[in-house]
Amino acid sequence: MPDLTLGFDTSAAHCAAALLSGDDCLVSRHEEMGRGQAERLMPLLEEVLAEAGVGWRDLTRIGVGIGPGNFTGVRIAVSAARGLSLSLRAPALGVSITDAAQFGSEGPVLAAVAAPRERVYLDGFRTAQAIPLDLHELDALPEGLAEPGLTCIGSAAEEVAQRIGSTAAPAAFAPAEAIARIAASREFIPGERPAPLYLRAADAAPPSDPPPRILD
Template identity: 90%
Template sequence: MPDLTLGFDTSAAHCAAALLSGEDCLASRHEEMGRGQAERLVPLLEELLAEAGVCWRDVTRIGVGIGPGNFTGVRIAVSAARGLSLSLRAPALGVSITEATQFGSKGPVLAAVAAPRERVYLEGFRMARPVSLDLHDLDALPEGLTEPGLTCIGSAAEAVAQRIGAAVAPAAFSPAEAIARIAAKREVVAGERPAPLYLRAADAAPPSDPPPRILD
């Protein structure tokens, strides 16, 4: 059997995973959920492996969504990937959600992923004018985003396309399958581990109580 790549993501309100054998997707799951990813992720992965008729030791590479997205969700997936990488002795590679969103597309693409409070994560691919990954207010998008043949893809694609006059297209792959396909072909760098990709401050406010006094 060719090398097996396990990809998964919990950066948004879902728990998603896919298993690839070479170019073939052996199994895929996508469960919508606002919370509970920490408890659901490993059982879901085990169900995925069982469905494909393989076991943990058959996995040779791991791909994980590193965000940007939900803080807790990103940490859950990245921590799981690191732990599995150590236990399975398989490399883990991080993939941004915007890269996964546009994977498999052609021509100029603006990946648009919804963020809280009427904001959006944007990143351009194959565009004449480079658009680096950043967080923007939907009603205050940067000027000059539109160009001939531009397509918006992602959970906020329609909202962005309406504002800039671009076309909309669906993603070619589910998030987890795209992550797995990217990770399967990405070069492994020795000692490099996936890390969360954050572009905004945490929603949780710091505690207002003073820190405890440490006694000698």
Template identity: 55%
Template sequence: MRSDPIILAFDTSAAHCAAALLSGDRVIAARVEEMKKGQAERLFPLLEDILAEGGTAWSDLTRIGVGIGPGNFTGIRIAVSAARGLALSLNVPAIGVSTFQALTWDLPGDSVALVPAPQNRAYVQHMTAQGSEDPQLIQLEDIADLSLPAGLTWVGAGAEDIAPRMTGTATAPRAPLAEAIARIAARTDASTAPSPAPLYLRPADAAPPRDAPPQIVA
């Protein structure tokens, strides 16, 4: 039996299923499968594959890490629901980690994380040593209107193009998404961490029906 904590982390907030298995400080299995749909059907078989590759059973897990977005509305719900269910059934903590946190994991100094959004937009969050500012959903052409200081490190989708315009520096994430989620989950105080919840920065694509509901006659 391993003495190191075992963290399983996964994310379906974009067009992928991503998972990583962390034993102490070592990644013992990781996988990313690109897919535009089908995450709900693929997630648990992928997790089973990851556990088998790492020689780990469900009962060995000490913590769950899950990506909470922002991103695809349905994909985020799939992962968060799975993490909550696993935490309950295995009696282990589940830690929600935003894509902003994962992108900026282990980066020195203040940074700005960029997550792609539909219709030429981006989710943006300024991360500082004192904490993070509220995330925003903006049009890419309006990014120069953000009131941000010069000299920041930019990371994520489009950082190479945007950073020079904002007098900053572009960099790559220090780790793949699921691995970063696992590492952040490992060092988070589970006693104070809230239950994972989706991070939505725009309304769901599904719209309510326009027709009025039928009257119920007693």
């Protein structure tokens, strides 16, 4: 049997998974949900495996979306991937959601993924000038992003393309399938584990009240 790669992602308002057998996608599931990913992820993965007629021990590799995205969602998926990797002794590889968005595309691409509060994650691929992954305000996008042949891809592609005078295109693959395909093709470095990719501090702030006094 060809290598089996399980990819999944909960970095946005969805719970998604895909199973590859070599280059063939056996099962792909994508469920939109604003919350509940922690409860839904493992049952969804079990359903994907069952639909393909395979078990956990048949997996040879795991791919997981590491963000950037929702803090809790990223932690859910990364923790699951680490636990599965340890228990199954199968390598787990982290894939950024912007890399997944542009996977399968050609030419210069600006991956544009929606972020909360009218912001967007931008990441350039094969662009004339380097466009490093970063978080930007939609109303204050950097100048000089557009270039000949540039295509915007991702959940915020239409809006970004309109603002910079470029074109938008759909992703070649659903997020989980792209993650699985990238993980299947990427070299695994022993000892490396998936880690959350955060570009901003958590929204939750520590309490401003002083700590309680401890009396002897």
